[in-house]
Amino acid sequence: MKVAMLREFGPVENFEIAEIPTPKPEFKEVLVKVFATSVNPLDYQVRRGDYKNELELPVITGHDVSGEIVELGPGVENFKIGDEVYYTPEIFKGQGSYVQYHCAHESIIGIKPKNISHLEAATLPLAAGTAWEMLVTRAQLKINQSILIHGGAGGVGIPTIQIAKAMGGVVYTTARKVHHEFLLELGADYVIDYENENYIDAIQQMTDNQGVDIIIDTIGGNTLSDSGKILSQLGQVVTLVDIEKPQNLIEAWGKNATYHFVFTRQNRNKLDELTKLVESKKLKPILNKVFSLAEIGEAHRLLETKGDDENFYGKIGIDIE
Ligand SMILES: NC(=O)c1ccc[n+]([C@@H]2O[C@H](COP(=O)([O-])OP(=O)(O)OC[C@H]3O[C@@H](n4cnc5c(N)ncnc54)[C@H](OP(=O)(O)O)[C@@H]3O)[C@@H](O)[C@H]2O)c1
Numbered sequence: 001m002k003v004a005m006l007r008e009f010g011p012v013e014n015f016e017i018a019e020i021p022t023p024k025p026e027f028k029e030v031l032v033k034v035f036a037t038s039v040n041p042l043d044y045q046v047r048r049g050d051y052k053n054e055l056e057l058p059v060i061t062g063h064d065v066s067g068e069i070v071e072l073g074p075g076v077e078n079f080k081i082g083d084e085v086y087y088t089p090e091i092f093k094g095q096g097s098y099v100q101y102h103c104a105h106e107s108i109i110g111i112k113p114k115n116i117s118h119l120e121a122a123t124l125p126l127a128a129g130t131a132w133e134m135l136v137t138r139a140q141l142k143i144n145q146s147i148l149i150h151g152g153a154g155g156v157g158i159p160t161i162q163i164a165k166a167m168g169g170v171v172y173t174t175a176r177k178v179h180h181e182f183l184l185e186l187g188a189d190y191v192i193d194y195e196n197e198n199y200i201d202a203i204q205q206m207t208d209n210q211g212v213d214i215i216i217d218t219i220g221g222n223t224l225s226d227s228g229k230i231l232s233q234l235g236q237v238v239t240l241v242d243i244e245k246p247q248n249l250i251e252a253w254g255k256n257a258t259y260h261f262v263f264t265r266q267n268r269n270k271l272d273e274l275t276k277l278v279e280s281k282k283l284k285p286i287l288n289k290v291f292s293l294a295e296i297g298e299a300h301r302l303l304e305t306k307g308d309d310e311n312f313y314g315k316i317g318i319d320i321e
Pocket of ligand 1: 156
């Protein structure tokens with residue numbers, strides 16, 4: 001089968017389209033013919049070598065699969081050949097999704113929503129799965145709670161806004177001005193221009209100095225320590241991003257805050273819930289651009305640097321022939 005492989009970590013030119021044997025499903029695993037995958041920051045972080053201590057070369061990255069089951073390993077109980085499925089591969093235990101065929105344990109795959117294409121479905125497992133983990137599993141957002149979602153126009157921000165609205169939250173988000181109209185249409189209640197406004201002052205003004213109940217940090221840096229300034233009493237902060245330097249969280253004590261540190265975990269249950277949201281049209285994938293597997297380097301360049309399109313938002317799909 002054809003794969004996009006890295007024999008060395010580094011620039012996008014390091015991707016090589018190679019032929020390797022198609023894997024055989026082991027106990028409780030299924031073999032999936034991959035129709036589509038997508039690109040996430042985690043993929044360019046892997047490519048650059050940010051995880052070189054955890055991964056052995058050659059590496060095949062990729063964190064989203066949408067495809068069809070073509071073979072069952074021994075002991076599979078919940079799926080049959082022909083089922084259309086989607087999931088996030090466990091690349092720290094095996095292969096990623098930049099492949100024509102992929103083996104996965106049945107406990108981490110879900111039935112793909114029927115009303116969207118494989119390319120659209122491949123935009124969801126990592127990004128929307130992370131949104132589910134943050135909002136439902138960890139913060140447990142309740143109706144009418146207020147939530148600030150940083151980076152609303154990003155791969156994670158887009159499903160997080162939609163799921164938070166489906167759960168009845170009041171959504172504040174940050175984005176460059178060029179994305180505001182799109183985000184308001186998507187369902188955000190208030191959008192703050194992070195380039196030209198101080199988001200801390202804006203939240204204080206909009207909430208009458210009460211702050212928000214939940215903050216979703218997809219940015220890192222000072223966002224973690226500054227969050228305490230605009231949290232309501234007993235508020236929660238959920239962060240996805242590594243902390244590069246020591247943080248002073250003194251403000252958090254005054255707010256009796258709870259901090260959640262999230263690294264997405266795979267499971268079928270959350271994919272089943274995402275499928276229900278997509279089929280009831282409460283969650284829609286925003287697929288903005290599609291590349292072939294041979295163009296994977298170009299897809300990475302676009303996500304990492306925004307290429308020649310600095311107004312880009314939404315997800316990048318990879319069509320696997
Ligand atoms: N821990 C986990 O399990 C996990 C899972 C998924 C993702 N992540 C991490 O979460 C982060 C976001 O992922 P993603 O897929 O959403 O990335 P993405 O698609 O590249 O989006 C990043 C977004 O951040 C916005 N942004 C940049 N600087 C900002 C600022 N100062 N204030 C507000 N928004 C800002 C960008 O908006 P503009 O385009 O307008 O500049 C862009 O929309 C990445 O670091 C990723 O590695 C972690």
